[in-house]
Amino acid sequence: xxxxxxxxxxxxxxxxxxxxxxxxxxxxxxxxxxxxxxxxxxxxxxxxxxxxxxxxxxxxxxxxxxxxxxxxxxxxxxxxxxxxxxxxxxxxxxxxxxxxxxxxxxxxxxxxxxxxxxxxxxxxxxxxxxxxxxxxxxxxxxxxxxxxxxxxxxxxxxxxxxxxxxxxxxxxxxxxxxxxxxxxxxxxxxxxxxxxxxxxxxxxxxxxxxxxxxxxxxxxxxxxxxxxxxxxxxxxxxxxxxxxxxxxxx
Numbered sequence: 001x002x003x004x005x006x007x008x009x010x011x012x013x014x015x016x017x018x019x020x021x022x023x024x025x026x027x028x029x030x031x032x033x034x035x036x037x038x039x040x041x042x043x044x045x046x047x048x049x050x051x052x053x054x055x056x057x058x059x060x061x062x063x064x065x066x067x068x069x070x071x072x073x074x075x076x077x078x079x080x081x082x083x084x085x086x087x088x089x090x091x092x093x094x095x096x097x098x099x100x101x102x103x104x105x106x107x108x109x110x111x112x113x114x115x116x117x118x119x120x121x122x123x124x125x126x127x128x129x130x131x132x133x134x135x136x137x138x139x140x141x142x143x144x145x146x147x148x149x150x151x152x153x154x155x156x157x158x159x160x161x162x163x164x165x166x167x168x169x170x171x172x173x174x175x176x177x178x179x180x181x182x183x184x185x186x187x188x189x190x191x192x193x194x195x196x197x198x199x200x201x202x203x204x205x206x207x208x209x210x211x212x213x214x215x216x217x218x219x220x221x222x223x224x225x226x227x228x229x230x231x232x233x234x235x236x237x238x239x240x241x242x243x244x245x246x247x248x249x250x
Contacts, residue, residue, distance in 0.1 A: 004049040005089065007042025008136050010058035014088050015138045019060050019080065019095060026079045030072055031141035033063040033100070038107075043135040052091070059094035061103070065142045069099045100147050107132060112147050121158040122165075124151075 015034050023032060041047040042056065062080070064073060080095050087093060104112045108128050110120065133152050137145050154162065173192060181189035 004052075006045070007040065007047050007051070007056060007058065008036055008045060010089055010091065011036040011042070011060055012136065012138055014058040014093060014095075015060045018084060018088065018093075019062065020139065022079055022083050023062070023076070027072060027076060030068055030076070031065055032068070033140040033142045033144035034138040035061050035063070035135055035140075035144060036138070037061055037103075037135040038131050043131060045134075057092045057094055058088045059096075060138070062095060062097045063100050063103065063142055063144050064097065066099055066101065068142075069097075069102075073097060100142060100144050104132065104147060104151075112150065116150065118155060118158055121154055122162065 019034065023030065036043060036059065038061070040056065041051050047056065062076070064076065077097050080097065084093055084095050098106070101111065101113055104110055108124050110116070110124065129151055133148050137148070153159075173195070177189050177193045180186075180192055
């Protein structure tokens, strides 16, 4: 029986042994960053052998500067497409090329080169923020980590707003758990509690990652965006965009 190797480690090896040598050979003077970001329990560090049965693979995201993308982006993609092995350590591979700005715009519809205003934060889905700020950065020459740092926690006033918004969303039903139980309706109490815990939202980027986080303990509350359990858009409601943010995105 083979020993399981976490996806983050396999992805690091894919970059170090395959992707970076290709870039160094074909584009020796081209600055880039590389990381494992996005969906999946491997990004959160919660993957195990069972994770390999569904869309689990060693992969790398390569980021170019805006000028590098304009001059060499198409050629970089062609080199990687033609030379990246179909499998690595027995698993299928994947590699994408972006700029930091285009990737964040794709994932959050946010222009990271502009100031993030307070009204912008409640419109950003928590799952998208977690997918961008978790994972592993393998190499960084074009400001990827700096962009991640900007998105790693809420401004204090925004955090307070999201906390009260989350509690306000669920407060009308909180007392019903105890009321149903005191009336002898244990089934109803459990059902209300189940529905209430679901509507508190703040989902991680993968369910098994969320389960593992619950088992291992989430730690003390903080201003990190995952700690605010609810925001209008992340809970599936409309989350209207602010005029200022709309103006940022042509």
